[in-house]
Amino acid sequence: MFGMNMICILLVLLGVGAFLLYMVYVQLIQKKNKVQEALASIDVQLKKRHDLIPNILAIAVKFMEHERSLIEDVTKLRTEALNMKSDFSNMEDKIKLENELQSKMGQLIVSAENYPTLKSNETMVQAMETFAEVEAEIAAARRFYNAAVLDLNNAVEIYPSSDFAKTMNITALPFFNDIVESEKAPIDAAAYFAK
């Protein structure tokens, strides 16, 4: 009788243990899928950005003769971004490329301030407003992605889900930061006032 009870208790404990492990596995898959969903959301917003850039450049190139190299940089980066596949394996490169593109577009918009005719062009104003909206949406998608990645990274690095992650080949992913290396450099105010 005592033996039967012990066996029953052991079986229940094993069952509970197996169930808990299964829940860990399920949560890990859910977190991975969440990151996939977030990545897809970012791609939707990035596509809007990529589609908008040619419209802005088409107007800018008529007025900003002295910014040819900047316009060419933006065009080149956009083409690279369009050709880059979106999956976990090249996240770091993708993030770096999109950040560079965002930085160059930022420089272009700032440079547009030096061209009053361009600044007052109605189409350009509309395009800039739309671009600002798109950037806000990208920022929101990025925050969602970072939240999902944080969850996943925690699961990948903390035991016992870390063991499951190793078995299933799920690794920690990089965050989508919005600061590029060049922007980290300290700003020389004197240089600005000297212009």
Place this chain on the structure above:
Amino acid sequence: MSAITEETMDYRKRFKAYYYDKIANELASFEAYRTPQMVIYYFYIFMIILTIAIAIGWVLSIGKTMPPGFWDRSGDGNFIIYGVFGICSGFWFLANKVKKNFEIKVKKGVIESFLAFFGDFKWMPRESLPREEIEQSKLIGLITDLKADDYFQGTHKGLKFVISEFKTWRGRGKQRHQTFGGIFVKIDMNKKIQGHTIVTEELSVAKQLTTFNKFPLCGVDSSGLEKVELEDIEFNKMFKVYSTDQVESRYILTTTFMERLKNLKEIYKVCQIKASFFDDSILIAMGCQRDMFLLGDLNIPVTDTGEVQELFDEFISVLSLVDLLHLDSKTGL
């Protein structure tokens, strides 16, 4: 409640001049009407007291001589009690009617001039936002009964603005309980919203159990919505967020906007605050434990500036939501 800004102080100075120019004379015309109404009101109150006094006197003097069982639950004494209760209720109803009628009369007479100071606002008594819209906001769930009070509609800083004061109940009979009492403010958003996001206060157990918040069971209807965890830890302690779209909720609730919502809560401490973003507009529910936008108290001379001052403060506090949340600027949120 008040949100004092420099603009508000400026508004106050201008309103003071406007009051003496346009409103004071209109109000003074009601003073002659107030006194007889006040007499009628206190007459009814006196009748209530008299009825109770007579009933108590009768019980004390003759009530003891009644036959046994008279005062039992099924005894004849119950008719006396019901009768007294009925008479008192009737007088109470009449007294409140006099009070309410006076309030409506004064408001009808003066509110247009009052609102003209703020632009194109209109006042509609006993109106509210459509019940379907309130339920659609998911801020207070299903509504069985709705009692509308004040309703203001107009534009402020180029935005369509609606203020609706009402109370709602859910359930019938013993299940009936109040689910909301306060104002809903509807303002056009400066961003396109396709999904549905709601922000509700995170109530501590202590707050739910105190009389400070009468609606502990009135949570938002989060069915069909996902919980959203944002980066601001302090914000997450104060508010819960649910949305149909994780990205759009973050598009609306930027770090700046979260700060503004926290400030809003600091200013309107006494009110429970919830917000719903859908259909390109924001609906803010402020559950305050008192009747707002009162004007025409029978007990206060209508020429007393205190009442109008309070009405002004309440109105400007609500309008300042636009400034507090920067809803009038394109990049505000």
